[in-house]
Amino acid sequence: MKxxxxxxxxxxxxxxxxxxxxxxxxxxxxxxxxxxxxxGLEKANVRDLSGAVISLKQSLKFDKTNVEARNLxxxxxxxxxxxxxxxxxxxxxxxxxxxxxxxxxxIEAVQSNPARLDTINQSIKKYNLALHYCHQDSKDLAVxxxxxxxxxxxxxxxxxxxxxxxxxxxxxxxKARRELKKVLQIDAGNTQAKTYLKYADQMQDVGEDGKNxxxxxxxKNDELRAAExxxxxxxxxxxxxxxxxxxxxxxxxxxxxxxxxxxxxxxVSYFLILPARIQSxxxxxxxxxxxxxxxxxxxxxxxxxxxxxxxxxxxxRDQLQSVIDDYTGAGGETQKNDALYQAAKxxxxxxxxxxxxGEALYLNIDxxxxxxxxxxxxxxxxxxxxxxxxxxxxxxxxxxxxxxMTGNDYAGAIEALEKAWYFSxxxxxxxxxxxxxxxxxxxxxxxxxxxxxxxxxxxxxYPESTTAAKASDRIGEEGTTAAASANxxxxxxxxxxxxxxxxxxxxxxxxEAENEDxxxxxxxxxxxxRDVTQAAQ
Amino acid sequence: MINFxxxxxxxxxxxxxxxxxxxxxxxxxxxxxxxxxxxxxxxSKRSEES
Numbered sequence: 001m002k003x004x005x006x007x008x009x010x011x012x013x014x015x016x017x018x019x020x021x022x023x024x025x026x027x028x029x030x031x032x033x034x035x036x037x038x039x040g041l042e043k044a045n046v047r048d049l050s051g052a053v054i055s056l057k058q059s060l061k062f063d064k065t066n067v068e069a070r071n072l073x074x075x076x077x078x079x080x081x082x083x084x085x086x087x088x089x090x091x092x093x094x095x096x097x098x099x100x101x102x103x104x105x106x107i108e109a110v111q112s113n114p115a116r117l118d119t120i121n122q123s124i125k126k127y128n129l130a131l132h133y134c135h136q137d138s139k140d141l142a143v144x145x146x147x148x149x150x151x152x153x154x155x156x157x158x159x160x161x162x163x164x165x166x167x168x169x170x171x172x173x174x175k176a177r178r179e180l181k182k183v184l185q186i187d188a189g190n191t192q193a194k195t196y197l198k199y200a201d202q203m204q205d206v207g208e209d210g211k212n213x214x215x216x217x218x219x220k221n222d223e224l225r226a227a228e229x230x231x232x233x234x235x236x237x238x239x240x241x242x243x244x245x246x247x248x249x250x251x252x253x254x255x256x257x258x259x260x261x262x263x264x265x266x267x268v269s270y271f272l273i274l275p276a277r278i279q280s281x282x283x284x285x286x287x288x289x290x291x292x293x294x295x296x297x298x299x300x301x302x303x304x305x306x307x308x309x310x311x312x313x314x315x316x317r318d319q320l321q322s323v324i325d326d327y328t329g330a331g332g333e334t335q336k337n338d339a340l341y342q343a344a345k346x347x348x349x350x351x352x353x354x355x356x357x358g359e360a361l362y363l364n365i366d367x368x369x370x371x372x373x374x375x376x377x378x379x380x381x382x383x384x385x386x387x388x389x390x391x392x393x394x395x396x397x398x399x400x401x402x403x404x405m406t407g408n409d410y411a412g413a414i415e416a417l418e419k420a421w422y423f424s425x426x427x428x429x430x431x432x433x434x435x436x437x438x439x440x441x442x443x444x445x446x447x448x449x450x451x452x453x454x455x456x457x458x459x460x461x462y463p464e465s466t467t468a469a470k471a472s473d474r475i476g477e478e479g480t481t482a483a484a485s486a487n488x489x490x491x492x493x494x495x496x497x498x499x500x501x502x503x504x505x506x507x508x509x510x511x512e513a514e515n516e517d518x519x520x521x522x523x524x525x526x527x528x529x530r531d532v533t534q535a536a537q
Numbered sequence: 538m539i540n541f542x543x544x545x546x547x548x549x550x551x552x553x554x555x556x557x558x559x560x561x562x563x564x565x566x567x568x569x570x571x572x573x574x575x576x577x578x579x580x581s582k583r584s585e586e587s
Contacts, residue, residue: 084552
């Protein structure tokens with residue numbers, strides 16, 4: 001404690017030892033303030049917040065600088081929901097003592113939670129609005145607002161008291177008692193709450209004893225329910241009405257109920273849920289099958305198309321292969337071309353060796369191909385080579401053939417004469433004698449058909465030649481011989497005779513011999529033919 | 538018997554947070570100590586003058 005005059009520290013004396021001022025009365029004032037503070041503290045400890053507020057206010061009336069009293073007063077205000085009052089006291093407390101003041105912590109605690117502060121502020125506004133509704137006699141609206149307020153800010157005692165008053169006014173004593181008891185839990189010394197509670201108790205007691213319908217309505221209903229066999233009790237905010245003889249199922253009966261429930265659940269699942277699930281599964285399977293079937297059909301069609309395509313491609317490949325073979329295979333165009341080139345090369349390398357060139361041409365090149373399919377340059381080269389080598393070779397081979405004929409080597413004669421004719425026929429003026437001799441060789445070798453066809457080819461291809469007549473005579477002679485053979489045999493020779501007659505007819509229609517040398521040669525040949533015929537018979 | 542109207546008069550609007558500043562300014566901070574001190578000071582002046 002300090003002196004009011006010189007601010008010196010005071011002793012136990014009634015005067016200031018520093019300035020001598022009389023401080024007895026001043027000290028008493030300060031002591032009184034402390035005394036009321038102590039009283040307020042005691043009441044706050046036992047939750048008599050209303051009493052604590054009174055004592056602390058008294059303390060501050062004696063000494064406004066009593067910081068402890070002011071801080072405690074702020075705490076009590078905060079506990080009763082008066083946040084603004086609390087903040088006011090703490091701010092003033094800070095004003096009197098700026099440092100080492102608990103009010104700093106209290107203010108910091110409130111300001112650090114702005115959301116909570118805003119909620120409290122909203123609840124205060126709603127409380128003020130509810131109070132306004134009460135003044136306007138809109139009690140229902142006030143009740144609605146106050147319910148929201150107590151939900152938002154359960155410690156706002158004024159709101160609870162006002163709500164309790166409204167419940168008392170509307171004779172809802174139970175609800176009023178609930179609110180009042182909550183007020184007394186926070187502020188045990190709240191005189192207003194105690195007064196209202198006493199009134200609520202009185203009014204409920206009146207309803208039990210008397211005939212007051214408005215007061216005892218709930219009680220009467222309770223009695224009625226009890227008469228009907230029901231019991232009413234309160235559980236929290238709810239009123240429970242149940243039959244008097246209600247027995248909670250226990251033990252075996254509950255287990256039985258559970259089993260029955262399980263059986264019913266299984267039955268419901270089996271008869272109601274399962275078929276639908278099965279049907280759904282079936283539908284999905286059918287859909288999948290349908291999709292798969294469609295895909296299979298599509299793929300089958302595609303496979304068929306591809307197979308047809310493969311078949312067509314194989315045919316085309318075979319055709320192309322055959323075309324390729326025609327060109328590159330054995331006997332193909334490429335080979336034919338190579339054969340002619342090789343023959344030409346052989347001639348160019350050694351023009352004297354016409355025999356080799358002739359062999360190459362004879363063995364590798366087909367005259368029919370040359371005449372029918374070969375290109376003009378190919379044909380020209382071929383005939384050019386034949387013109388160079390052909391005369392010599394054909395003459396040599398003709399002589400060789402005749403020698404073989406003389407030596408009765410008819411097979412060798414045929415071979416040589418065929419070769420000779422190959423070379424001769426390509427010349428501008430083929431020697432048809434070679435062909436005639438060839439026919440004779442066939443004839444002597446017993447190949448009459450070949451002989452006939454050879455003679456026939458002379459007649460048809462070279463009708464103007466001298467050998468054509470000889471061939472024609474030869475054919476006629478063969479026909480007569482064939483007829484004679486037919487008559488001497490067991491089988492009928494009608495056909496042969498007809499053939500002979502035709503040959504004679506044909507022979508008569510053939511051309512005549514051209515000059516004397518040819519006629520003489522023909523006579524010699526006729527003599528040989530007769531000898532051959534007789535030998536055959 | 539509780540008279541609703543009479544009881545209602547005991548309820549006052551609560552201060553909102555926005556009103557806190559005004560409430561602090563309007564606080565009556567006079568106390569007995571100030572009164573006593575001023576009285577003592579007046580008495581001492583008078584005694585000095587006399």
